[in-house]
Amino acid sequence: MILIYPPVAKPCEPPAGIAKLCGALNHHRVGYNVLDANLEGLLYLLSVPPAASDTWTRRAVRHLSRHLASLTCWTAYQDDGRYRRAIKDLNRLLDMAAKSTRVRLGLANYQDEDLSPARSADLMRAAENPENNPFYPYFKKRLADYLKSEQPPIIGFSLNYLTQALCTFAMIGFLRREHPGVKLALGGGLVTSWMRNPRWKNPFGSLVDHLVAGPGEAALLSLLGVSPSQDNHFRPNYDSLPVRDYFAPGPILPYSSSSGCYWNKCLFCPERAEGNSYQTIPADRVAEDLLHLVDKHKPVLIHLLDNAISPSLMNEICKHPPGAPWYGFTRITRHLTDPDFCLALRQSGCVMLKLGLESGDQSVLDSLHKGINLEEASLALKNLRKAGISSYVYLLFGTPPEGLTEARRTLEFVVKHQDCVGFLNLAIFNMPIYGPEVRQMETRAFYDGDLSLYTSFDHPKGWSRQLIRQFLDKEFKRHPAIASILRRDPPVFTSNHAPFFVMDKEMTRI
Ligand code: SF4
Known part of the structure; x- marks a missing residue:
């Protein structure tokens, strides 16, 4: 199976929910892959030369590798001015990278001018038109590479923040269209909040095979046909996540x-x-x-x-x-x-x-x-x-x-x-x-x-x-x-x- 953490969330630490799922899967000897599409997607968009050529954007491009390096060691955190310049420039580059879409993008921001993450009809529209998502070139290739060799029984998404919702559904829509045989599961904090609403009625039945509320370990194991062990605490496992690549001076x-x-x-x-x-x-x-x-x-x-x-x-x-x-x-x-x-x-x-x-x-x-x-x-x-x-x-x-x-x-x-x-x-x-x-x-x-x-x-x-x-x-x-x-x-x-x-x-x- 593949566990995916979709954009956009602050890319400073590995996703905790996925690390917990990895711990449970390891314990039960179930094989899996993990894709932090948030970190990878943001780095991908930062690496694309922006169309705009104003002074600020040109300067941000020039300093990109220095900014990234300074945020992954102590340099930026020991110089407030440098830290703020780096964050401002990276946000500028992301916003420019999404300029041809209707999205305002940043390191912790995803705002679509037409679609709201709080409206199920808009999430379905995001799924119907994944090409309109600024991360599309990234996830199209990345997911295709993953699925070239084998079709996993389940692909699971961890959706925790509103800023991840439209990208999650764009990725789900792409998978549904290109790989209709793959089962899709969706869990995480935001999904839990939706499903705890007493008036909740699942509007995504035609798109997502399994929606999971609350801690996902037992639910995921049972979807895979594995009986969970008596002990319901599994130590989180970060081995499949790029712990040293996040925007922090160390893991x-x-x-x-x-x-x-x-x-x-x-x-x-x-x-x-x-x-x-x-x-x-x-x-x-x-x-x-x-x-x-x-x-x-x-x-x-x-x-x-x-x-x-x-x-x-x-x-x-x-x-x-x-x-x-x-x-x-x-x-x-x-x-x-x-x-x-x-x-x-x-x-x-x-x-x-x-x-x-x-x-x-x-x-x-x-x-x-x-x-x-x-x-x-x-x-x-x-x-x-x-x-x-x-x-x-x-x-x-x-x-x-x-x-x-x-x-x-x-x-x-x-x-x-x-x-x-x-x-x-x-x-x-x-x-x-x-x-x-x-x-x-x-x-x-x-x-x-x-x-x-x-x-x-x-x-x-x-x-x-x-x-x-x-x-x-x-x-x-x-x-x-x-x-x-x-x-x-x-x-x-x-x-x-x-x-x-x-x-x-x-x-x-x-
Ligand atoms: S009840 Fe809610 S607001 Fe109060 S301490 Fe607990 S989590 Fe925080």
């Missing part, structure tokens, strides 16, 4: 120790709305996996993908450090108010924690059932800074209990903790289309698409998206303290590359 190993969330209480959380149960790998096996993978691949960074790394796993990692720097998302819990705990995390290799603070107003946090106490959050941020761990803080504006007054408290909180906040992510709240709380709100269609995951709603305090944007642009982002934090954020790759800008010299030599 980044993504690893997921759980699915769902151990807290699972925050109102309007998409994880909770989808009803994803919390499943976790025992902490000692996680530590064992990490030690094994680090020994094998010598990563420069481990990316823990859990929605929230549990305190017990953090304790285990402190006891058995993986031997490489690591980062991931965690909740702001009282554990982080203990300076010794933060220090132990740092000594285990933790370089950055992503923290979903969401608001600097206690009443908003309480209404959302975040389980965060602002005094504890303040102490946690200070402790992390003292320990040498950078904080990447996520804020969410426009949740139902938040109005302008509450949002100004968030501004005050961030300004007060400016020295402790390494990076900021600002988002405007999107109401998941289903979930227990949504029924109590006045909702309207948000995107014109049957696959849309969000719905528009009448904000109880009258704080519309337009007013929120105004506040963010004219007040929040203009505050000098906040502006200086926002300027640090690595463009395009944001939190995926942020750890490289905070690692000390000693760690960059690991």
Whole structure:
């Protein structure tokens, strides 16, 4: 079989879902091939001489190989200006490469002027006209080469982001037309979200043979006629992926120790709305996996993908450090108010924690059932800074209990903790289309698409998206303290590359 990771997603680390499938297939001695069509496709388009010959594009072409080299070693990450120039130029070249199509293309962007990834009819159109996709010359040849010698029983696609959807369907349409005998399976995070919608009706029955929601290991094995072993944890396997070719100074190993969330209480959380149960790998096996993978691949960074790394796993990692720097998302819990705990995390290799603070107003946090106490959050941020761990803080504006007054408290909180906040992510709240709380709100269609995951709603305090944007642009982002934090954020790759800008010299030599 062939497992394909389609464009476009940030090309900085191997696809975690596919590595997990490879682990399961290896364990059951099933042969397979892997194609990271995202990384390959982007590199292919970067190598095509662009039609445009303006000064910027010509300069970008001239510097292409230098930019690529600088992003795959430490050079760009030790020189902010150089990093930003490289990203800007590569985005320019991709956009120029797609100029003859109706697509705006970038390293993490795919926007079709005519087709929406949230509309099933548009995805079917992408499948009917694969030639219109900017990656067509790449995947036509690559897939033909793969299928020349043998027809695999199944080709599986891992579709996780909206930016991958139209390319996935273009590739599926091409395969359906040229190789009608091949069975096609489609899974991944985005497909799971579609299928968890209680109103889901499969619009792709004529095109895709199998749609898989949730972890795909057991489903894939059963499609191949293999009975899964009793043990349902298979260590991810990266051997078939080009771990050293991604846009990073060395291999980044993504690893997921759980699915769902151990807290699972925050109102309007998409994880909770989808009803994803919390499943976790025992902490000692996680530590064992990490030690094994680090020994094998010598990563420069481990990316823990859990929605929230549990305190017990953090304790285990402190006891058995993986031997490489690591980062991931965690909740702001009282554990982080203990300076010794933060220090132990740092000594285990933790370089950055992503923290979903969401608001600097206690009443908003309480209404959302975040389980965060602002005094504890303040102490946690200070402790992390003292320990040498950078904080990447996520804020969410426009949740139902938040109005302008509450949002100004968030501004005050961030300004007060400016020295402790390494990076900021600002988002405007999107109401998941289903979930227990949504029924109590006045909702309207948000995107014109049957696959849309969000719905528009009448904000109880009258704080519309337009007013929120105004506040963010004219007040929040203009505050000098906040502006200086926002300027640090690595463009395009944001939190995926942020750890490289905070690692000390000693760690960059690991
Ligand atoms: S901590 Fe994050 S993933 Fe968990 S329930 Fe809250 S928002 Fe959802």
